[in-house]
Amino acid sequence: MQKEWKDTPALLLIDIQKGMDEVDFYGGERNNPEAESNAALILDYWRQNNWPLFHVKHCSVVPGSPLTEGLPGNDLKDEVKPRDGEPVITKQVNSAFIGTDLKQQLDAKNIRTLVILGLTAEHCVSTTTRMAANFGFTTVVVPDATASFRSKMLNGQSIPAQTVHEISLATLNREFAEMVPTRDILQSRLAERG
C-alpha cells in the first residue's frame, strides 16, 4: 500500500561518513552494504519533492575515532554529499538531539514527522529515533537504509552484525517507530488536504 504522509516529512541522514568504512575499528564486520545506496535514492527523492532534510554528522571526541573532526573520515560520504544550503547538524554524542539545535529547527518549521536512516542502527540511529519518538514526533525508520557492526555479548561471545541489526530494529519497531523499506519510501506522497 502506498505510504501517505499526513504532514510534510523531514529526512534525517545519520552519520553516513567515510570513517564508517574503518570496519576493523567498529567490530570487524558490517551488514547491509546497500544502506548508502538506499540512502542516496531517498535523499534524491526528498530533493525532488522539495521536502525538508537534515544531514547529521558525528564529530567524535573518542580518542582514535575515525570520525574525529579534521580527519578525512569525518566527511559525509560522496553518495549523500550535502548540497549548498542543506542543513548539516554536527553532534558529539549518539543522539542528534543532544548538544544541537535540531529540535528547535524542527519545531520552528512545524515539522512533526521524521524519516530516519543511516549508521549505525544500534547506536546513533537507535538513540536518535528513541528520543524523536519520546519527544512526540511521528517517527519512521528505513530498515534497509541502516546497517550495523558486529558486537559482543557481555560474556565476550561474538554477535554477527546481521543479528545486531535485526534485533535493534525489532526493538525500535512499534514502540518507537514504524518501519518502512526504501521501495515504499520512494513511492510515498503527501496526503492531499481535504
Add this chain to the structure above:
Amino acid sequence: MQKEWKDTPALLLIDIQKGMDEVDFYGGERNNPEAESNAALILDYWRQNNWPLFHVKHCSVVPGSPLTEGLPGNDLKDEVKPRDGEPVITKQVNSAFIGTDLKQQLDAKNIRTLVILGLTAEHCVSTTTRMAANFGFTTVVVPDATASFRSKMLNGQSIPAQTVHEISLATLNREFAEMVPTRDILQSRLAERG
C-alpha cells in the same frame, strides 16, 4: 575488584511496577525473574549508605496499558516501594529525562554518576541510559537487575526474552554504560577523598 565511586552515585529504579507482571500484554515471556529481588538489595544498600535515589514510574498513555495511571498495575512493586521522602519521577514516555525534571534535580544536587536498573532493558532502561550517557553522566547499568520481554523480528519470527536482554545490554555496554552486576554493586564504596 571492588568498585569505587569517584563521586556519590545516584540510583535510578526504572518502572518496577506491578503491571509488568502482565506478561501476556508484553510479549508472553520474560527472562531474569531475579531482577526485582536484586533491585531490592541494591535499594537497601543505597538507603544504608544514604546515597541519592530516584524511583521512576511509568504512567502510560497507551490505550490498554497495565501501567495506566489509576490502575493497580501503575503502582511500584512492594519489593521497591518508596519510603516517605524518596523522590518519585513520573513519566509518560520511555526516557526518564523527557517530560520530567529529573535532569534538573540531578544537576541541582551536582550528581554526575548514575546507576540504572529496572524494566525493561530494551525499552525504558535502554532509552534512559542512552540519554544519561549522552548528557555526560558516568553511567552504570546493573545487568542482573534488569529484564526483557520476548519480541518479534520484522519478519514476525519470535526473539526469546533472553536474547533481547543479552543483545540490548551488549549494545549499551561500553558505548553508553559500564555493566556492573549486583554482587559488585553491593560491595561498592565511595572513594576516599585525598
